[in-house]
Amino acid sequence: MFQLAGPTGSGKTRLLSVLADVSNPAGMELRQILLPLLSATSTSLLPQGIRRPVFSRAVRSLLTVPLVYAGSSLTEAEAKVRALLNRFSFGYLLNRDYFTLSGGERQFVGLFSTLMWDVDAYLLDDPIAMLDQKRAAETVAVLNEYSQGEERGSFVLATSNIESHAGLQFDETVHVGYCPDVGTCARQLESLLARESCALRGETGVDLDSLTVAPFGRRLVSDQTLHLGPGRLFLLTGNNGEGKTCLLHTLGGLRSPTAGRVRLRMGDVESAPAAGETALYFPQEPAGLLGFGSVREELGAGASPLWWTRILEFFYDWQLLDPAAHGTEGSFGEVRFRSVLAMIGGAARSKKTRILLFDEPDVSLDDLRAGSLAALLGWLVKGGFWTCVTTHRPQLYKACCGPCTKVTRLSLADKELRQCDL
């Protein structure tokens, strides 16, 4: 088992796609050099992220088709899929509609359909980035077992978050790219943010009033009344498929609650959160958030207030953003980071926006970018935004969001939303 480690934008995905010969026919020479190292002549590639073309809405079909295509009978294919899914405690996925799955579940389906192929080398691009800690550990254990078994081929795993692969035993690690000094960057960003201030907009809180949320017939929260106060960064944590995204949608007014209501409270004024106006939502798969301009143009440096220009210049200086790059070009993590900043910049300038909701913004970001993002979110909370983030890396936010911002963890348990300070 090989590991490709490196920061966001260091070329890991490019290297994998060259190995898989999907995007770069000119990489044939490289394939000829590398594939014998892996003793591989056939490869199966798991692309990064969860946005991929699917040929069926049914998870069962997505997983069994490769086996059937390869010649297995329907019964054999289904038995194999069922056995493997049960092993990962994902057995319930078989009868689900792909578009109702959570981000982590979709990533798992992708990983699973890659492993279904009987090939010499499995090229997995950040395969457990969106999985919860328990599932990630289980997946790591199974991958370890597969890599040691003789019947399976070699594995090449690419990641920007080396900690997430901590449990795996690698034969060799290839580091690509370089990352500037994380400590110095964090200190400089902290001092920059301490000097700057976005237009303070008073304290904003969110009240849940006898709230019941039951998407797809499953009750997540039942008749709950709760005050989620201002001045805190809320982290919504939990296992894959527990309903974090659905709850986030409800908090932001993107999905109507089954019963009860969500109220946005600014002093004595109460209102319902309006999606796209008072509440902005950063989706799990932020495709299409940036248009066709350069990063500098997309992120609005031209007509921006001085504080936002300074923040952007800081990111340009530290090469976390390339101002001349096309908005949608670059690696998965780079585009994701730009998209988050585009939303934050817009929100901080908007007079209407009060609530910021981020659905796993730190996925596929290296520590430097994820830490900078956490610091920026802490700063926004200080500026009066009510901010909630779903994440599988709560400690990162605790460490990086600044000394003045309290971090509260929200978790779903027994049809109840519970909060505790980190």
Added chain:
Amino acid sequence: MRFMMTQSGVRPEAFHKLPLPVRVWVAVLFLLCNTMVVFGFIPLSWLAGAGVLLALGGALRLTAGRLLLVLFISIPFFVGLAVSGFNWHHPFLRRYVGASFYLVAAGLLTDGIRIEEWIRVFTRIRRKRGWCTLIAERTIDSMLGIAVGRISVGQAVRGEREARRMASVGSWAGKRRLAHLLDQLALPFRSVVESFEALEVALSSWNQRTARNALQAGPAVESASTAAKLGRPLVGPALLFGNSSRVCRLVDVYDFPRFTEFVAYVFSSAPIAPLWMQKVESLSPSDSVLEIGPGSGRLTAKLLERGISVTAVERHELFCRRLARLEESWPGLLSVIGGVFPDVDLRQYKHVLLHQNVFLELINQRGLKTILKALNDVRTCDGRILLDFPARFSPQANGIIYQGEAGEVGRVKYEYSYNGSSRGVHSATLSYEISQAKNWFCVRTPLEFFLPDIGDVLSEAQNSHLRATVSPLVDTLTFFDCRLQLIELTAWTELP
């Protein structure tokens, strides 16, 4: 009864529990009955009843879009009903509804029989030789292509629009409204293009996987064995990836992982250039010295040995830790400040030393004029500013800066390729590799730095009221085969 969770709710799967041949026959029978309804052999109500039963049994997926389509198709039916004076048995109505029910039959063939079942059927046909194989392969490809297009393209377009609305990105940015409008208009089309590209990739990998792998297995093995015979490393230069879209500044080179350790290792054993040693020996022990960028601290140690009080400004933590060790050996003589350029009053120091490209780094960060203006604060009697500068810069197209073992860092290969210059800005690519046990690390990054002519530096120094004396060329370990010249700056006028 088994249920399947869908976006529009929960769907029963009773129909899917039936064996595949039964389901296929149900669909075919429905199709035949449909035709018979069109020609009036079977009453329409029978077929309508069968359709409802199948839909309730989970054979048909009911969504808002499909219901809208049914409503749209019903418009001519209601018009015909009104025109015929509500004559339910009018031949037009019977034929129109019968023809519409072909859609239900198509729904049964797609919803009632899963795609893997169809593929199973066609893979069996594919095993037969001749035209059967060709037809089966084409059908599978078309089926997958249509399915990807029907399911994914629509979802992608909807997803993108929804994401933009909810994140409200673009409503505020410094772009013109027309540009936003064009973006909005183009986005769905871009999605379609992307999805079709993805589709093409998916289909080509479906089709060509086996053939391609068979073709590549031969040359791949041959290439590896040839490389091994010739004693070449299997990992070639094409493997050097990383940050290629970025432009690195000179100072950022130090941020390469383990680069500071590597520099410390290389410089800790290299001799100090004789000219620098000569200058250090000429300093008096009562002098106070500001050393900017001392690095591994070789020159600092020489200064401390002579009893000179030194303030060292160093931005790298590793070097700061090494300097702290010197601080312990000569207590009270050395103070270390973290940073790039000191935010202190330079007038308290008699001499300022900038060596090993520190001056070049500073002018790249802050500009030549700013740095010289700041250094002009050192105006004490006999005060000197000593700096080395790459006076002769003659890079080759490709050159090795260092290659070999570097202690605990591992085996290092550090090389450059020079791409030329424009208006004093030089462009190059740095390649830096470390091999250590099971780890192999590589960086290939573009480098841009501004290098003024030494004549410009001297004249700018003169404009800043600094007098310059230039030494002969010095050889030292540095980038791009350049040779350094030691410049000594003193103040024209001395403050009382």
